[in-house]
Amino acid sequence: MVLALFRKAEIEPPADIEAASLRSDRFRLEREVDWKRLDQIVTALEKNSPRRISDKDLLELPVLYRKAASSLAVARETSLDAATLAYLESLVRRAWFQVYGPRIGLFGWLRRFLGGGWSAAVRAIWLDICIALAVMVAGTIVGWLLVDQDERWYYSLVPGAMADGRAPGADPDMLRETLGTAENADGLGVFAAYLFSNNTGVCIMAFALGFAFGVPTLLLLVYNLSLLGAMVWVFQEAGLGLDFAAWLSVHGTTELGAIMLAGAAGLHVGRTMAFPGDRSILAAMQSAGVRAAQVMAGCTIMLIVAGLLEGYARQLVGDTPSRLAIGGTMLTLWIVYFAAMPAPRERET
Incomplete structure (x- = not known):
């Protein structure tokens, strides 16, 4: 058994x-x-x-x-x-x-992004854009007034490498030469790449500092634009205010627009953290982060355009009316795009 x-x-x-x-x-x-x-x-x-x-x-x-x-x-x-x-x-x-899964590839996403997704994200943070614009204007005025009161402020605001001889009391002819053009396009590609890299750093910093409730972003915008105000004062005193404005407008309407949007994106995140409303901070940051990320993705495109304009168009086009025309055209294009481009329709699931 x-x-x-x-x-x-x-x-x-x-x-x-x-x-x-x-x-x-x-x-x-x-x-x-x-x-x-x-x-x-x-x-x-x-x-x-x-x-x-x-x-x-x-x-x-x-x-x-x-x-x-x-x-x-x-x-x-x-x-x-x-x-x-x-x-x-x-x-x-x-x-x-x-x-x-998603039904859209890279080119489809880019078409949808440029076809209204980016502009819709920008319009969604309109209040933060207004704040950033007001702070940038205030920074420019502050820089102007400080140098107008005491020229020594210019050397505190403008780094020596950036001044490059453009200082209070400089000879007008020398200042006019700094607004001149290059003889040809040789080497301008490297220059454009450098400008893109530098401007990208400013935009990333303006956005990243927004996570500290936006306060450092505001200070950064004030500082960068006070530098511009100081330079405007120097050229205005030399009788070259319009020439400097034209020189700056070629790329400035795009470059400063990108910096403004990057700062606004950072402010949007910081403001949402400070005032989440009825939602939790994490939930509020999630929705704000999506909009801010879309705005920052578009800023990259603007910085590429600004780098090309600054590296090529500004260096090859020398007369003031043409420069103003380029800058005005770019400003008009950006305003019309952000204000009038409709948001993309939601895809059917």
């Missing part, structure tokens, strides 16, 4: 394994047709070959996906063989992306 029990115990484990194997095979055979059909549809979609898919298969894609997901749940609960489980996990993951 005891010997029989031992023999039975020796036989039962292999029998259990064999039974489990049979269940796994039966489970796969009963559903494998649907899995293969789903695999073929998903593979065709991944290869951007929807024409290879019949209308019937395309309509049944969600149904097949749900069946595969259900099979995966059963496979996990019943501990089926590892190969079946791995296959189902991969298939369900790929099918999920085709059923619920």
